[in-house]
Amino acid sequence: MTLLQVRDLYKSFGGVRAVDGINFDLHEGELLALIGPNGAGKSTTFNMVGGQLKASGGSIRLLGHELVGRKPRDICRMQVGRTFQIAETFASLSVVENVQMALLSHYNKAFSLFRSARRAYRDEALALLAQVGMEAHAERPCSELAYGDVKRVELAMALANDPKLLLMDEPTAGMGPEERNDLMALTKRLVVERKMAVLFTEHSMDVVFAYADRMIVLARGRLIAEGDGPYIRNHPQVQEVYFGSGKTFENEMPQARVTL
Numbered sequence: 631m632t633l634l635q636v637r638d639l640y641k642s643f644g645g646v647r648a649v650d651g652i653n654f655d656l657h658e659g660e661l662l663a664l665i666g667p668n669g670a671g672k673s674t675t676f677n678m679v680g681g682q683l684k685a686s687g688g689s690i691r692l693l694g695h696e697l698v699g700r701k702p703r704d705i706c707r708m709q710v711g712r713t714f715q716i717a718e719t720f721a722s723l724s725v726v727e728n729v730q731m732a733l734l735s736h737y738n739k740a741f742s743l744f745r746s747a748r749r750a751y752r753d754e755a756l757a758l759l760a761q762v763g764m765e766a767h768a769e770r771p772c773s774e775l776a777y778g779d780v781k782r783v784e785l786a787m788a789l790a791n792d793p794k795l796l797l798m799d800e801p802t803a804g805m806g807p808e809e810r811n812d813l814m815a816l817t818k819r820l821v822v823e824r825k826m827a828v829l830f831t832e833h834s835m836d837v838v839f840a841y842a843d844r845m846i847v848l849a850r851g852r853l854i855a856e857g858d859g860p861y862i863r864n865h866p867q868v869q870e871v872y873f874g875s876g877k878t879f880e881n882e883m884p885q886a887r888v889t890l
């Protein structure tokens with residue numbers, strides 16, 4: 631089933647065409663990577679889907695409903711989740727309390743009620759932590775966690791919104807190879823189990839090729855290729871924008887990790 635339909639999406643900043651008329655679909659149960667060199671328009675696209683930026687033209691439909699023109703909060707209510715950096719103030723709260731906060735927000739209860747809501751949604755929060763393998767750490771302060779575990783908590787917080795679509799901006803940034811693989815394997819499992827879809831941007835080509843079902847490649851605001859790993863890997867225009875002519879992912883990858 632098609633979850634997201636992006637059509638003729640366009641964004642200019644003054645004279646710069648950051649996103650220059652792109653089209654793509656995202657299907658239920660799919661992990662779609664948005665890749666491309668620096669300045670390609672990835673973040674701009676991402677932020678238009680999440681509502682942080684307003685499109686200059688085109689449409690973004692979620693199950694037929696137009697997202698362009700809606701505020702992030704409304705888009706969030708339409709079950710579009712997003713992983714984000716945990717704010718400093720949350721570091722002193724325990725893992726389970728952080729997820730409870732996300733649930734309070736999802737159910738639209740004011741944060742000021744938190745004191746009286748210490749027990750609110752606790753069971754639900756613990757169930758979400760179990761889904762990301764963090765239930766054993768429920769009572770620890772977030773500040774004590776390893777980085778990979780913080781990312782799992784972020785994921786549980788995003789799931790509190792019961793997302794149909796999850797937007798993950800560089801989910802594995804700052805992680806070692808093992809943590810990366812764990813997080814992406816977990817994400818993949820959740821996508822299948824919860825029948826949701828994930829749109830993610832990612833620096834590591836290893837992660838993209840290992841986990842994305844499909845990828846779309848942007849360059850200077852335009853979508854230059856769309857397809858699965860083998861197709862993208864061998865796409866001449868993609869190789870050109872990453873490496874210039876004559877080089878490929880195969881002969882570049884072993885020496886240096888490709889950063890996008």
Ligand code: ADP
Pocket residue numbers: 643646647648649666667668669670671672673674675
């Ligand atoms: P990416 O995330 O792929 O690196 P961005 O979406 O951040 O690319 O940027 C795409 C283009 O739009 C770049 O040329 C960038 O300089 C420009 N751009 C992005 N955000 C702004 C902004 N807020 N104001 C002006 N120009 C911007």
Ligand code: MG
Pocket residue numbers: 672673674
């Ligand atoms: Mg960016």
